[in-house]
Amino acid sequence: MKKYIIASVVMALAVLSSGCKKSETMPMEQQNFMMNSNYGLYMEGMQSMAYDKYAHQLVRNEAGTSFRIQSDDLKQYVSCSFSSRPSAEGEEITVGYSTGGLGLLSSYSGTFNVVKISDTMVWLWDKQNKNGIIAYVK
Numbered sequence: 001m002k003k004y005i006i007a008s009v010v011m012a013l014a015v016l017s018s019g020c021k022k023s024e025t026m027p028m029e030q031q032n033f034m035m036n037s038n039y040g041l042y043m044e045g046m047q048s049m050a051y052d053k054y055a056h057q058l059v060r061n062e063a064g065t066s067f068r069i070q071s072d073d074l075k076q077y078v079s080c081s082f083s084s085r086p087s088a089e090g091e092e093i094t095v096g097y098s099t100g101g102l103g104l105l106s107s108y109s110g111t112f113n114v115v116k117i118s119d120t121m122v123w124l125w126d127k128q129n130k131n132g133i134i135a136y137v138k
Helices: 002-019 028-034
Strands: 040-043 046-050 056-060 066-071 077-082 092-100 107-117 121-126 131-136
Touching: 028 107, 028 121, 028 131, 040 077, 046 077, 056 131, 066 131, 077 131, 092 121, 107 131
Parallel strands: none
Antiparallel strands: 040 046, 040 131, 056 066, 066 077, 077 092, 092 107, 107 121, 121 131
16 A cells, blocks of 8 residues: 555646746846837847828838838838747747947847737747848838
């Protein structure tokens, strides 16, 4: 009987411990990024250039594979191209972007994950470099 009880306890502990999965916590930069709701480029979770309807133009192509924000005087811009139209959370896509007039790295290409999506917006996150893009995708 004692062996039966010990075996039962060991099996119960094994079942319980296998069901406990260490939860992955989201980096602070990604949390900060995902709280934003303004189209733009975010570096390390902080806004680098965000759309202002009074000072910028917002453009995207019909296919949803390119996106651009530019100042009305064309001195500052962020231009992005996507390997495919972002359409579902968890999707990985290749993103290339270039910037002008912002004092940032002028161009970059890398793999971004779709971390959030709504009717007209998509949040793309590059976890390796902690960069994000909120794009218009209607």
